[in-house]
Amino acid sequence: MTTLVTVIGTIFVDCKGFAHQSYNPLGRNLGSIQFVHGGVGRNVVENLANLSIPSAFVSTLDESALGEEIKKRLEDANVSIDHVLHTPSEGMGMWLAVLNENGDLVGSISQMPNLLTLQDHVLKRGEEIVKKSSHLALELDLTEPISRHFLELAKQWNKPVYGIPGNLDIILKHSDLLDMLDCFICNNIEAEKLVGDNFNTLDIQGKIAALTGYVDSIGLKSMVVTLGEEGSIYYDSKTKQSGYQPAFPVQLVDTSGAGDAFFSGTVTGLVRGLPLGEAVVCGTKVAAWTIESKENNCRELGEKTRSDEVFQTLLVK
Numbered sequence: 318m319t320t321l322v323t324v325i326g327t328i329f330v331d332c333k334g335f336a337h338q339s340y341n342p343l344g345r346n347l348g349s350i351q352f353v354h355g356g357v358g359r360n361v362v363e364n365l366a367n368l369s370i371p372s373a374f375v376s377t378l379d380e381s382a383l384g385e386e387i388k389k390r391l392e393d394a395n396v397s398i399d400h401v402l403h404t405p406s407e408g409m410g411m412w413l414a415v416l417n418e419n420g421d422l423v424g425s426i427s428q429m430p431n432l433l434t435l436q437d438h439v440l441k442r443g444e445e446i447v448k449k450s451s452h453l454a455l456e457l458d459l460t461e462p463i464s465r466h467f468l469e470l471a472k473q474w475n476k477p478v479y480g481i482p483g484n485l486d487i488i489l490k491h492s493d494l495l496d497m498l499d500c501f502i503c504n505n506i507e508a509e510k511l512v513g514d515n516f517n518t519l520d521i522q523g524k525i526a527a528l529t530g531y532v533d534s535i536g537l538k539s540m541v542v543t544l545g546e547e548g549s550i551y552y553d554s555k556t557k558q559s560g561y562q563p564a565f566p567v568q569l570v571d572t573s574g575a576g577d578a579f580f581s582g583t584v585t586g587l588v589r590g591l592p593l594g595e596a597v598v599c600g601t602k603v604a605a606w607t608i609e610s611k612e613n614n615c616r617e618l619g620e621k622t623r624s625d626e627v628f629q630t631l632l633v634k
């Protein structure tokens with residue numbers, strides 16, 4: 318079957334404030350404010366398309382000037398948007414984020430879109446969507462019926478599913494969803510909530526041991542935990558391979574979107590048949606490129622991958 322990765326997830330409009338000088342949470346901080354196309358699912362599908370992976374998106378979009386602009390950018394990136402539904406309002410979420418003088422996130426509020434239109438569509442057309450796809454990438458914190466329906470269909474049609482959290486709202490209440498994934502990728506804050514209370518106090522070897530124990534205990538196939546500037550750790554329960562991948566050096570501009578970029582790069586590697594340890598190197602590269610941009614995406618991904626040694630050696634085998 319030809320490759321088609323279908324991403325199921327949200328579109329958000331991000332309002333990001335960048336502090337010019339030392340950020341004081343109680344003060345009036347001078348800086349710059351920017352609206353950026355966001356949403357975990359949208360960020361991921363744009364990255365995949367820019368990494369030359371044939372991609373389709375399942376989501377909702379408002380019938381507004383901003384909605385049109387978001388739609389056009391996805392089309393320009395070659396994302397198939399047949400299942401991006403138009404809604405009069407509430408189809409897109411909003412994310413208010415504050416970044417300090419170093420580009421690190423210091424606070425945020427998420428306003429979710431109304432997910433019922435998407436849920437209705439998925440329950441009616443999910444099977445058709447899954448049959449056409451070679452792989453699925455699922456934002457897991459939509460609604461429980463959306464995640465469960467896709468995961469059951471994927472099992473029935475034997476399609477690998479890669480999962481990424483939105484805000485853990487659904488996963489914490491329905492953690493059994495995780496064991497239906499081929500790979501789950503989350504950050505260390507999310508991992509602590511799932512793996513155990515002291516996860517972030519452990520050293521790298523301790524974290525790998527805790528990750529391995531958790532993945533084996535719930536019957537998940539593989540999992541990666543990102544650790545911010547420290548890099549990431551991974552474990553594949555099929556091959557029993559685990560390891561640590563340090564981050565690449567970056568010119569830090571804005572770390573938000575790094576996790577989505579990491580997921581996109583790792584999924585690219587997995588879709589192209591790389592073992593998890595090598596796929597994670599691709600994720601680390603895409604995250605580094607994204608951190609150097611104020612957007613949630615690095616738009617020159619195609620050019621960068623063509624001229625980058627890591628991608629040449631890993632992907633062009």
Ligand SMILES: Nc1ncnc2c1ncn2[C@@H]1O[C@H](COP(=O)(O)OP(=O)(O)OP(=O)(O)O)[C@@H](O)[C@H]1O
Pocket residue numbers: 422503504505543544545546547548549563564565566567569572573574575576577579600601604605608
């Ligand atoms: N300061 C940094 N320097 C270099 N690489 C970084 C830095 N921060 C993050 N990364 C890279 O990005 C990956 C993902 O970062 P992180 O663990 O912060 O994800 P996240 O919390 O999901 O990100 P976000 O929610 O901001 O998108 C890391 O594994 C690492 O490879």
Ligand SMILES: O=c1[nH]cc([C@@H]2O[C@H](CO)[C@@H](O)[C@H]2O)c(=O)[nH]1
Pocket residue numbers: 327329330331354355356357358360411412427429483484573574575576577613
């Ligand atoms: O609840 C949510 N909050 C924030 C996001 C998005 O995360 C992205 C950064 O990783 C950002 O673009 C924001 O819109 C989301 O999809 N759901």
